[in-house]
Amino acid sequence: MRFIWLLMVVGLVNSQAVGAAYQSGVIAAFRGEVSVERGSEIIPVKAAGPIFLNDTVVTGAGARLQILLRDQSTFSVGGGARITIDEFVYQPKEKTGRLAASVSRGAFRFVSGKIAKTRPDNMKVKVGDVVVAVRGTEVIGSVQPDQSSIILLSGAIDVMSLSPECVSNSGGSSVFEIGPDGDLVMSAPPLADAPIFCSQSVNSSGFGVSVSSAGEVSQPLRIDFDEIDVVLDQLALE
Amino acid sequence: MPEPTVLKYCVAIKTLCVALGLNGLLSAQSWADYRPANHGDIVDAILANDGSTGIERPNSDPALIERVMALNEGRNAFEANIQSYRELSTIDLGYTDKAIVQRLFQTPRRTDRLLKPDQGRQVVLVEQILANLANRQLVDEILASNHGSLGPALRGLKELEARYQINLYGYLKFSQRVTKTLSHDVLRQKYMAHQNIADFDTSIQLAKKILNLEPSDTQIRKDLISLLDKSEASTLANNHRMTLALLEPVKDSDQAEFRVVQPELQRKIVDETNLLAIADDKNQLQTAEISVGDFETRLDYLAERIFQDPANLNLNLEYFQQQISEGELEGAEITLERILLIDPESKFAKILMAETQIKLGKLSEARNILNRLLASDDLVPDMRQQALNYVAQIEEIVSPITWRSSVGLTAGISHNALGRSDSGLVLFQDLTLDSGQADVDVAFNELNFDSSMAYRLPYEIPTTLTMRAFGQGRENDHEDLSRTSTIGGSISLREANNNRTLESSLTLAQTRVSSQPYANVASLAASLMTGLTESLVVGGSLAYTESWYQDFENVIANKENSGETLTAGLSLMGQIKQVGWSVTGKWSDSNAENHAASNDLAALAMALNYSFDNCRNTLSADRTWTRAKAANVFVSANPKKTTQTNWSYGGACTLEDFWTGVSVEPSFRFVWRDAASNILNYSKESSEYSLGVKLRFQ
Numbered sequence: 001m002r003f004i005w006l007l008m009v010v011g012l013v014n015s016q017a018v019g020a021a022y023q024s025g026v027i028a029a030f031r032g033e034v035s036v037e038r039g040s041e042i043i044p045v046k047a048a049g050p051i052f053l054n055d056t057v058v059t060g061a062g063a064r065l066q067i068l069l070r071d072q073s074t075f076s077v078g079g080g081a082r083i084t085i086d087e088f089v090y091q092p093k094e095k096t097g098r099l100a101a102s103v104s105r106g107a108f109r110f111v112s113g114k115i116a117k118t119r120p121d122n123m124k125v126k127v128g129d130v131v132v133a134v135r136g137t138e139v140i141g142s143v144q145p146d147q148s149s150i151i152l153l154s155g156a157i158d159v160m161s162l163s164p165e166c167v168s169n170s171g172g173s174s175v176f177e178i179g180p181d182g183d184l185v186m187s188a189p190p191l192a193d194a195p196i197f198c199s200q201s202v203n204s205s206g207f208g209v210s211v212s213s214a215g216e217v218s219q220p221l222r223i224d225f226d227e228i229d230v231v232l233d234q235l236a237l238e
Numbered sequence: 239m240p241e242p243t244v245l246k247y248c249v250a251i252k253t254l255c256v257a258l259g260l261n262g263l264l265s266a267q268s269w270a271d272y273r274p275a276n277h278g279d280i281v282d283a284i285l286a287n288d289g290s291t292g293i294e295r296p297n298s299d300p301a302l303i304e305r306v307m308a309l310n311e312g313r314n315a316f317e318a319n320i321q322s323y324r325e326l327s328t329i330d331l332g333y334t335d336k337a338i339v340q341r342l343f344q345t346p347r348r349t350d351r352l353l354k355p356d357q358g359r360q361v362v363l364v365e366q367i368l369a370n371l372a373n374r375q376l377v378d379e380i381l382a383s384n385h386g387s388l389g390p391a392l393r394g395l396k397e398l399e400a401r402y403q404i405n406l407y408g409y410l411k412f413s414q415r416v417t418k419t420l421s422h423d424v425l426r427q428k429y430m431a432h433q434n435i436a437d438f439d440t441s442i443q444l445a446k447k448i449l450n451l452e453p454s455d456t457q458i459r460k461d462l463i464s465l466l467d468k469s470e471a472s473t474l475a476n477n478h479r480m481t482l483a484l485l486e487p488v489k490d491s492d493q494a495e496f497r498v499v500q501p502e503l504q505r506k507i508v509d510e511t512n513l514l515a516i517a518d519d520k521n522q523l524q525t526a527e528i529s530v531g532d533f534e535t536r537l538d539y540l541a542e543r544i545f546q547d548p549a550n551l552n553l554n555l556e557y558f559q560q561q562i563s564e565g566e567l568e569g570a571e572i573t574l575e576r577i578l579l580i581d582p583e584s585k586f587a588k589i590l591m592a593e594t595q596i597k598l599g600k601l602s603e604a605r606n607i608l609n610r611l612l613a614s615d616d617l618v619p620d621m622r623q624q625a626l627n628y629v630a631q632i633e634e635i636v637s638p639i640t641w642r643s644s645v646g647l648t649a650g651i652s653h654n655a656l657g658r659s660d661s662g663l664v665l666f667q668d669l670t671l672d673s674g675q676a677d678v679d680v681a682f683n684e685l686n687f688d689s690s691m692a693y694r695l696p697y698e699i700p701t702t703l704t705m706r707a708f709g710q711g712r713e714n715d716h717e718d719l720s721r722t723s724t725i726g727g728s729i730s731l732r733e734a735n736n737n738r739t740l741e742s743s744l745t746l747a748q749t750r751v752s753s754q755p756y757a758n759v760a761s762l763a764a765s766l767m768t769g770l771t772e773s774l775v776v777g778g779s780l781a782y783t784e785s786w787y788q789d790f791e792n793v794i795a796n797k798e799n800s801g802e803t804l805t806a807g808l809s810l811m812g813q814i815k816q817v818g819w820s821v822t823g824k825w826s827d828s829n830a831e832n833h834a835a836s837n838d839l840a841a842l843a844m845a846l847n848y849s850f851d852n853c854r855n856t857l858s859a860d861r862t863w864t865r866a867k868a869a870n871v872f873v874s875a876n877p878k879k880t881t882q883t884n885w886s887y888g889g890a891c892t893l894e895d896f897w898t899g900v901s902v903e904p905s906f907r908f909v910w911r912d913a914a915s916n917i918l919n920y921s922k923e924s925s926e927y928s929l930g931v932k933l934r935f936q
Contacts, residue, residue: 028544029576048548204699
């Protein structure tokens with residue numbers, strides 16, 4: 001039992017000074033040039049090296065990286081990617097917690113773990129200018145300056161734009177916050193009369209959305225194999 | 239084979255040289271005379287395979303195998319061979335592949351998994367095992383005979399390799415017996431020389447050799463870490479950092495790179511090839527001894543161990559197997575991704591990845607991996623075959639079009655084939671007459687075909703358009719019974735989403751009697767099925783059918799039977815273990831030009847279906863109540879009412895791929911029918927039994 005308590009990892013949104021003291025994940029494996037931006041420091045990563053809250057992991061061209069979180073969520077990114085674990089709280093005994101991450105550049109794949117299984121609302125990933133609420137379990141995509149893509153491989157996702165036309169600006173600079181009941185919520189709530197491009201649900205594998213530079217989310221479309229291959233090639237191990 | 243006189247000469251030279259202490263002067267050409275008497279059998283066995291005989295694979299020589307088998311006498315030969323294979327596989331396979339092979343050999347495996355060599359492959363494997371074992375023996379014995387003087391023995395071995403196409407020096411290199419002869423000082427000198435000229439690659443190799451001889455040389459280890467960092471071999475560098483940390487415990491804990499090293503990890507670092515790595519961040523979480531009991535499931539326990547030690551290959555493999563056994567395919571794929579990041583060269587891991595991705599439906603990804611694997615020249619034959627099988631499997635799944643065809647032939651006996659009534663009488667204008675029909679058994683045969691093409695439409699909800707052609711003909715061995723046939727086609731659209739299936743179809747068919755058109759039918763139908771629970775499905779259907787009867791010889795006013803029928807059905811289906819069951823209710827309202835041919839119908843059908851392996855048995859019963867809307871005045875003053883009961887029991891087994899792409903399905907069927915009617919002529923009982931065979935083409 002002592003171990004169970006040791007496993008509890010606690011993080012707080014926007015409290016870097018506190019958050020940085022706690023490990024949220026681990027560099028499970030990597031190839032190529034990968035570094036961690038921790039505050040003003042840039043640290044080359046090592047296998048099994050820890051990832052702390054608000055660490056931004058940056059991969060060089062051609063690099064590959066897999067990050068493992070304690071709830072068994074996994075993030076894989078290709079070369080030229082930036083990923084940050086913004087929020088991670090996990091209680092192994094109850095298998096509950098909160099997970100928020102941001103992919104601001106590059107190709108990515110994430111597979112949700114225990115948190116999304118127990119409380120799907122409590123796993124959210126900011127991908128470029130949209131937030132992906134994960135209802136399990138596997139999503140790939142690519143964040144580029146002109147257009148991003150988000151493709152569902154299994155489970156279901158909701159994609160919400162953070163464009164000013166879609167959300168109120170009351171959230172300030174942070175994207176996520178903790179709601180009164182301890183759940184992970186968006187700091188900037190969606191506008192009631194938001195246009196249709198602000199939010200889409202993708203419920204079928206092989207379907208996805210594209211996000212324009214203005215933050216407009218397309219309707220879910222079947223993504224053909226070639227397009228999926230483009231993303232997968234950026235994550236492929238060869 | 240060298241001439242005996244040459245051998246004698248060689249032995250004489252060796253004896254002379256040994257006597258003079260000039261072993262090193264012996265020529266490689268006379269390698270055979272290094273052979274002491276006590277290991278002659280093995281050497282003779284190899285010599286028996288003279289290169290001039292053109293034997294392509296001398297290692298499979300029966301005499302050689304026999305010798306090695308003799309060496310294994312007293313041990314469990316099979317176990318010894320497998321053990322040898324495990325050990326020897328490291329010569330040709332990378333570290334990861336070796337670990338996978340070992341794990342797969344150790345673990346009971348499902349029969350449909352890969353790496354199940356066929357009998358021919360097993361024979362080759364055993365031959366390789368034996369031959370490799372023989373080679374090792376040979377090397378060991380030749381080395382032993384030279385009392386550690388490696389030079390001349392090596393020259394002899396090289397010649398032997400060239401002559402008999404066998405790998406001896408590889409084993410020597412693998413077992414590092416070549417490098418051990420160089421002293422620590424010599425290696426250091428060479429190392430320093432290469433360091434001075436910034437030859438990093440050679441420096442790394444030499445540093446590793448020095449550390450093999452002298453693991454406690456911390457200065458060389460520090461240099462090696464620096465060199466490995468420069469060459470971006472960070473995992474290996476971390477291994478050495480960890481070893482260094484163990485060799486030089488840092489007294490000041492704040493500066494310690496490795497605060498926590500579990501005893502298990504300490505053991506692992508002894509192996510240079512172990513790809514273990516450990517975090518070195520000073521803020522690393524404290525770890526504690528953990529046991530399975532601390533976790534709800536073994537999977538959770540392994541996940542936590544992986545979190546602490548993500549680069550531990552064996553742990554990852556164990557985790558992978560646990561994930562597969564628990565159906566956690568997505569997690570298994572991630573674990574394989576991790577393994578391949580650690581060791582990108584592992585072909586076994588790639589095959590396992592493709593297999594996992596096919597199960598996940600990630601066909602494009604699986605195909606990419608397989609294509610890259612197949613492009614490599616050094617893929618072993620059974621792995622190549624496995625990859626090709628998977629590619630074929632993917633091609634079949636990926637294609638949006640599926641063709642299916644079948645041809646069936648049934649032969650049987652029909653009892654009361656002429657439909658004699660139970661009373662043997664006919665009611666005609668209030669008179670009862672003898673029907674004149676005998677209660678006869680008639681042999682019959684049926685031929686049927688069914689061919690369909692299903693096209694998967696590119697919609698979010700899985701939708702299939704199916705076009706089908708079908709036909710059935712029946713011939714009876716009795717002059718009073720006509721030959722009947724039905725030929726038709728249909729087009730249907732099926733939409734299946736989660737637990738709901740919606741299907742609509744249009745069917746056109748023509749029935750012919752004795753090769754003449756008898757009736758044409760067009761039917762438009764729609765059905766909806768939805769799951770109430772995981773094992774209970776409810777379905778409803780609605781069909782509109784238009785019939786056009788044709789003028790037909792000997793049938794008065796056949797055309798007046800034409801009309802329309804509206805049918806509604808409701809069914810409940812379920813599954814209890816291997817037994818499926820269904821209950822179906824059906825109602826129809828039929829209106830023909832001839833009112834006596836119009837009727838109302840109600841039917842209740844029940845069926846039980848039991849499946850095992852590739853066989854299924856079906857027992858069904860149905861009861862139909864039919865009431866004509868008007869009387870046929872030529873038969874009776876009252877409208878006909880009939881209650882018909884059918885019992886049917888049948889079974890079929892499918893022999894998959896009996897021929898390439900063709901499955902064979904033998905079957906049997908027994909049907910009993912009983913009709914009761916208010917008109918005597920329609921109360922009758924009949925039955926038939928038959929045997930059939932169907933060929934399915936895919």
